[in-house]
Amino acid sequence: xxxxxxxxxxxxxLLRYRVLAWTTGIFLLLLTLHIVLQGFQAADTGxxxxxxxxxxxxxxGSGHIIxxxxxxxxLAYVIVAVDLWMRTRLPAWGTVGVVLAGTIPVMSFVAERxxxxxxxxxxxxxxxxxxxxxxx
Amino acid sequence: MLRTALKPxxxxxxxxxxxxxxxxxxxxxxxxxxxxxxxxxxxxxxQAAESGASVPIGEVLRPSxxxxxxxxxxxxxxxxxxxxxxxxxxxxxxxxxxxxLWVLTPLITEDGTTVPVVRGWVADAAxxxxxxxxxxxxxxxxxxxxxxxxxxxxGETSGLPEGQIDRVAAAQLAGLWPQPMVTGFVxxxxxxxxxxxxxxxxxxxxxxxxxxxxxxxxxxxxxxxALIALLFWFRLVRDDHKGLLRRDLEEEDDDEDExxxxxxxx
Numbered sequence: 270x271x272x273x274x275x276x277x278x279x280x281x282x283l284l285r286y287r288v289l290a291w292t293t294g295i296f297l298l299l300l301t302l303h304i305v306l307q308g309f310q311a312a313d314t315g316x317x318x319x320x321x322x323x324x325x326x327x328x329x330g331s332g333h334i335i336x337x338x339x340x341x342x343x344l345a346y347v348i349v350a351v352d353l354w355m356r357t358r359l360p361a362w363g364t365v366g367v368v369l370a371g372t373i374p375v376m377s378f379v380a381e382r383x384x385x386x387x388x389x390x391x392x393x394x395x396x397x398x399x400x401x402x403x404x405x
Numbered sequence: 406m407l408r409t410a411l412k413p414x415x416x417x418x419x420x421x422x423x424x425x426x427x428x429x430x431x432x433x434x435x436x437x438x439x440x441x442x443x444x445x446x447x448x449x450x451x452q453a454a455e456s457g458a459s460v461p462i463g464e465v466l467r468p469s470x471x472x473x474x475x476x477x478x479x480x481x482x483x484x485x486x487x488x489x490x491x492x493x494x495x496x497x498x499x500x501x502x503x504x505x506l507w508v509l510t511p512l513i514t515e516d517g518t519t520v521p522v523v524r525g526w527v528a529d530a531a532x533x534x535x536x537x538x539x540x541x542x543x544x545x546x547x548x549x550x551x552x553x554x555x556x557x558x559x560g561e562t563s564g565l566p567e568g569q570i571d572r573v574a575a576a577q578l579a580g581l582w583p584q585p586m587v588t589g590f591v592x593x594x595x596x597x598x599x600x601x602x603x604x605x606x607x608x609x610x611x612x613x614x615x616x617x618x619x620x621x622x623x624x625x626x627x628x629x630x631a632l633i634a635l636l637f638w639f640r641l642v643r644d645d646h647k648g649l650l651r652r653d654l655e656e657e658d659d660d661e662d663e664x665x666x667x668x669x670x671x
Contacts, residue, residue, distance in 0.1 A: 341622060344626045347630065347633055358644070
């Protein structure tokens, strides 16, 4: 079996995961900012927390768009993380952690480091195979 | 495969995954319901506007009581006197796409409660007339929740002319009008006896039958997560069946069950 394409496929899967870990992470920070802003506004208006404008105050409409985009990005993040797990068989509990990390601000960046550190050598291992070396 | 799936640990995990999936599916339903509520509230307004029945405002809105969601678009009646001198205009309010202002007047009910009432709409601030404050009037209209106040830096003003306010916000009205006042306001649909000249009435929110797409997205996402949880379980069982899961001490760090990169096996 040709291992070249497989190494490529694995590194692509890793890249997909890394891109989504970053974008989801950034949107989660925006979402957090939005909710924190709503909290400050709630103190001013006396309104129910989530009925405040939040980020819409700064960029009109963003208060509606940010949670929605984050939701879809996170779904893609979960799919891509599970896909990467199917390819690499990283520890299953670790993968559960990686998936949950996407819901905690900043943690997706940590998870991205954890995953990359483990998957990058695997990509290398696939290439070694092609060169004729037997991987453990 | 089935025998593998029936191993106690996989059965236990299946129970966990099914529980998680059903919770997620429920959450999806809840989001879909919230998405529909959006349209329902407008529908309720149409129905209330068409039906003649109204309830005394005291049954739905009381000062010192937090605003109840169910009160939104309830058709109420209130009897009292206008306080024309306190009348305010709310700019940037469209009617059929035409720019204009809302005429917001406090109605002082018999028991001394102030009710903010949107009496109508004018295209120009100069058209707004003050109502007769001496006659006792009965106002019928739909209840709306108070709008969020504009958030401004300390010392910053709305920049609006005297007698105008940018939001129908209880917090902003509190300093201007006599208290106690209800939280929320009434959009007037009729007044007896009439004040002349009558203002153009603000129509109730119309139902566009639209779902809230933010909530619809969340609903779809929850169901997708439920599906992914079940697929995750299925893949674990299949791996076990194929003998892919084995205790590999090298790979095992924070994990008790499974490890071994697929790349080194196939």
